[in-house]
Amino acid sequence: MMMAQDMLATHDGAGARDGFKPREYRRPVIIEARMRSGGGWVTVCIRNISLHGLMGQTGTPPPPGTYIEIHRGAYTIVGRTVWSRGRKFGVRTQNAMDVEGIISNPVPVGRGAARLPDGQVIADRRSDIRRPSATEQYEKSQLLSRRMQSLIFVAAGVCAAWLLAEILFLQLSDMATAVSKGLS
Secondary structure, X not given: OOOHHHHHOOOOOHHHHOOOOOOOOOEEEEEEEXXXXXXXXXXXXXXXXXXXXXXXXXOOOOOOOOEEEEEEOOEEEEEEEEEEEXXXXXXXXXXXXXXXXXXXXXXEEEOOEEXXXXXXXXXXXXXXXXXXXXXXXXXXXXXXXXXXXXXXXXXXXXXXXXXXXXXXXHHHHHHHHHHHHHHO
């Protein structure tokens, strides 16, 4: 495991010789994450990472000066884009990042599961069936009672129409019988 002091070390010390501040060690990685810049979320690939920055790659990188938020499992990285070329961009963070934690964070493998760095797949409890709240149960009960009430009214209407038709049929048949007796 790499310590914070190791991450601050330069690759070859060339930066210090040239009169520039030494660069933090950039660890080359390929990590999928989600990024929000501006209004929406996009998938981003983190290509390298250091204590205070990272290089990302996406279809439309944010322009320099844009504040972004990158989510990788339980980790949230907030920073500002400092450069952008083609599909790649550089981000500088204000606070030091947990590089090892971000790299070793579980990778989603599908709905309700994640793969740990050692290959073990764990279930995500968010995919479990949750019990409805009391308000949701009440609303569901209200909907069911309205449907039952409507069904009862329709059944009562059909029965009343059938009874009315039966009474009308008996009245008309009695009148038809009386007319046929009167004509005979």
